[in-house]
Amino acid sequence: MAFTDELEPEADDIWTAIVEHPMVERLGEGTLDEDPFREWVRQDYYYLREYGRTFALAASSARRLDRMGTFAELLHSTLNTEMDLHRSYAAEFGISEDELEATDPSPTTRAYTDFLVRTAAVETFGDAVAAVLPCMWGFNETARRLAADGVPDHDQYAAWIEMYEGEEFTELTDWCLDLMDEVAEESTAADRERYRERFLTSARYEYRFWDAAWRRESWEV
Template identity: 40%
Template sequence: MKFSQRLVAELKPIWEANHHHPFVQELSEGTLDVEKFKFYMIQDYIYLVDYAKLFALGAIKATDLSVEGKFAELLSETLNTEMSLHRSYAKEFGIKEDELENAHPTPVTLSYTNYMLSVGKSGGLDKVLVALLPCMWSYNQIGHLLVDTPASNHPLYANWVEMYSDNDYTDLTNWTINLLDEITTGKSDEELKELTEIFKNTTMYEYLFWDMAYNHRDWPEIK
């Protein structure tokens, strides 16, 4: 069994919980409160700034020139294209650019991004991959699940579904999964156990991120 298959099999309850979170379910039905999605959009923008740094770490830690080039391409694409698209999409919700740029991370966003970057800096390319893959992989799966739902025709949410279900994003996800399987071949059970724990943690953070957006969980107001 490939390592990626083993991960999903071992962590099935956590993995599927992301797909069935109320945020995702209501998004699929087209009934999600727009204010919840706006909260998510702002935090997702903050998240992407640090997520892009994982691609930089991937380029640094790659030992193959083509892999290094791919991560450099992903870094550029995220910073120069995806972030621009995110800003344009946010305008459809009435979110101004300065609101995105000046927003503060919630405790969940801050903890999640710090964890990913800490893990990515601490080891080799394998750790970078298991830190970034739960977000990419689960979004691609959710995107495909939502293709034939009311969300795909929603005036505001259809673009989100299209973004994460399109062929280019699917190809990127599959490339990342295959790279993880390739570089983990022959690793010891102890090494795979450590990588599984990281993947589990970032998958749990994905759940917390949905939960944060759904319940508007921010820093407490202390007076």
């Protein structure tokens, strides 16, 4: 059985919890208040910069040229295509680019991005792949499940769903799933157990990331 097929049951429970979270549910229905969504855009802007850094680190530890090249492309498309979506949201909401860039990360945003960067910086290439897989798989799956119920009558939320369920993002997700399977096959059972843990940690943070924006999480003191 492919490694990602083994991960699927646990992943599926987490994607289901995400789609049932009030923030995601309302985004899908088009009834979400704009305040938590603005908070999400700001936090995700910080997230994407660190996510891009994670790709840069994965590129630097890839031994195969094709994998190195794809991570370099991912770095480029994150900083340009994906962050452009966030810049356009910000412009529509009257948030300046300077303000976006100056966002302080919430405790969850900090913890999640530190986890990604740390994993790619000090662990193996396979650990880095396992840690970034939920970012692609989770968003693609969430957007596809929301789209299956129809796209909301709200421009920004519809754009969100279209971006993450679209062909380009779906292809990236499939590439990352295949890469995880290839790397897992080249690895030992102990490596695979560690990849599973790294994967689950990121997937759980994916849930928390929505919840933190919804609750407008901040430091207590």
